[in-house]
Amino acid sequence: xxxxxxxxxxxxxxxxxxxxxxxxxxxxxxxxxxxxxxxxxxxxxxxxxxxxxxxxxxxxxxxxxxxxxxxxxxxxxxxxxxxxxxxxxxxxxxxxxxxxxxxxxxxxxxxxxxxxxxxxxxxxxxxxxxxxxxxxxxxxxxxxxxxxxxxxxxxxxxxxxxxxxxxxxxxxxxxxxxxxxxxxxxxxxxxxxxxxxxxxxxxxxxxxxxxxxxxxxxxxxxxxxx
Numbered sequence: 674x675x676x677x678x679x680x681x682x683x684x685x686x687x688x689x690x691x692x693x694x695x696x697x698x699x700x701x702x703x704x705x706x707x708x709x710x711x712x713x714x715x716x717x718x719x720x721x722x723x724x725x726x727x728x729x730x731x732x733x734x735x736x737x738x739x740x741x742x743x744x745x746x747x748x749x750x751x752x753x754x755x756x757x758x759x760x761x762x763x764x765x766x767x768x769x770x771x772x773x774x775x776x777x778x779x780x781x782x783x784x785x786x787x788x789x790x791x792x793x794x795x796x797x798x799x800x801x802x803x804x805x806x807x808x809x810x811x812x813x814x815x816x817x818x819x820x821x822x823x824x825x826x827x828x829x830x831x832x833x834x835x836x837x838x839x840x841x842x843x844x845x846x847x848x849x850x851x852x853x854x855x856x857x858x859x860x861x862x863x864x865x866x867x868x869x870x871x872x873x874x875x876x877x878x879x880x881x882x883x884x885x886x887x888x889x890x891x892x893x894x895x896x897x898x899x
Contacts (some may be wrong), residue, residue: 675768676767676882677878677879677890680763680766680877680878680879681877683757683762684862688701700834703834707828710815711825711874711875715839716822716825717873717892719874720823720870721859722867723868725870727741727821728820729742731740732788732817733793733810734808735797735809738828740786748764748859748860749782749896750782750888750892751785752778752785752861752891753788753859754768754789754856754858754891755789755812755857756786758792758846758853759789759796759845759846760840761876763878764781764789764856765799768799768805770787770879770882772805775807777886778882778885781892782893782896784807786808787810788809788812788818788854789816790811790812790815790845790846792845796809796810796811797898807897813847815853817852818854821854822872823854825852825854825855826850827851827853830855832851856876857871858879859871860884862891862895868891869884869888
């Protein structure tokens, strides 16, 4: 089943309040309001696009080892997925889909990383629960996400809702700022230029992993000089 079909099926059950979710309609209304406001703000239009140069960064993996984007790009093109955290079911389904596509990416010479503001212990949980073979890097304060144009602050009413649901982002992230990245997917060529960029302020919408294959094929051709 395509990734978006899985996300749509989950959303339908979640918003209908079906067990085990049992979510009140008032909660759904607040979530819809926040998403609509983020979309209308136009912030997604200011994110990095294909043709832009990606910022270089070094972030720690769940074991505390630094991982450099420059070092990864020396080996081949780089696929990056920015996601919100282990607490987000939409993000977990996306990670699982990326894991399924990982052999195809690797076959085209690419590396794959995920980036999240969450702490190392939560990244280890993400890796374990989603059976991942690629690393998750901790982007404290969403600083790298901000360089890509993805960071946004949750409105006060959404912060209050998250608190009422025991979704304590400061605890998950080790950061009291109540910021998140918009989900974003990028393919970066070895020269540092972005070949593919997909960002959606609606966190329930994610591109299919296969959508990046043409960009990775282009990267392979550039590497081979053809």
